[in-house]
Amino acid sequence: MDIKEVYTAINSDQRVRQLVKTAPLNIIERMQVKHFDSKQFILHQGEQYQSTYLLVKGRVKVFLNSPSGKQVVLDVYDAGMFLGEQEAIINRPYSASIINISPITVLAIRNADFVEWSQRDHRFADQLISNLSAQIYHLTKRMERYSMxxxxxxxxxxxxxxxxxxxxxxxxxxxxxxxxxxxxxxxxxxxxxxxxxxxxxxxxxxxxxxxxxxxxxxxxx
The missing domain is CATH 1.10.10.10 (Winged helix-like DNA-binding domain superfamily/Winged helix DNA-binding domain)
Known part of the structure; x- marks a missing residue:
């Protein structure tokens, strides 16, 4: 992977740039830039994956599927959001499914690298905690709206x-x-x-x- 392509992706969005600006160089060098047409990027609920993804461009839908086929949308993410970060940290299968609803660009980060990044980069770890807390709050409000x-x-x-x-x-x-x-x-x-x-x-x-x-x-x- 051309490191210039990685830096071009990082610098293409301000939120992404702020997240990555203090990342260890050896982890940035192992990141991979990937592009997907609409509905070609799919991560399945209950499956375990070896990479965490940072959304650089485009939008993805996060949703649950019931055994009966009913789909419940949990959120829609755009640039600057991680996909699979919680699962990487606790080493668990995906708790929800993800599909892109527009063409997207992502930075693929090996789970081991993502965990190492969160342990070595304290500024990033603080931001990660803040982001996860905001996601939990947003999800709680959404579930309140759905159920009540x-x-x-x-x-x-x-x-x-x-x-x-x-x-x-x-x-x-x-x-x-x-x-x-x-x-x-x-x-x-x-x-x-x-x-x-x-x-x-x-x-x-x-x-x-x-x-x-x-x-x-x-x-x-």
Missing amino acids: HSALQQIGLFLLNCADEHIPITRERITYEVDTSYRNINRVLKRLADLDVIRIDHATIKITDCQTLRKIVETED
Whole structure:
């Protein structure tokens, strides 16, 4: 592997660069840059892998599959996120499945190298703890939303959160954030559109009445 390609990948994203800037040189030299087209990067729940991956470009979906075939999305990661870091540290099979939902570039790091990196680079270890804590917090809030809110409330809360953070809203994003079927998502969106609280323009969704949408979410049984 050309070390220049590794450094080009590292420097292509600020979050990645900050994570790697104090990594031991011998570990950087053993990293590998890999590229995958959409849905060609798949890591399976229950399987054990020999590498940890740092996402440099693109997006991946983290999800659970039940024996009945139901899929529950846990999160969507973009650049600067590790894949498999928890499993590398505790030497366990993957607790969830991962698939890329766009073309991606990753840095592949041998598990042994990743563990050594976390032990030798104290600045990185602190950042890793912070990242893992944020993931646990985010997952807890998501599970609360899944278990305690109706489909309409889940969708409404997600729409309001996107509006607060000025995040573009698409049907695709909604499917990754709520625990319900695509058909039910369309039914809820149509209901909200009929109430004139959202406007649907092909795949893009805009909130037209945040106050009413918030009231609907709060009063939904």
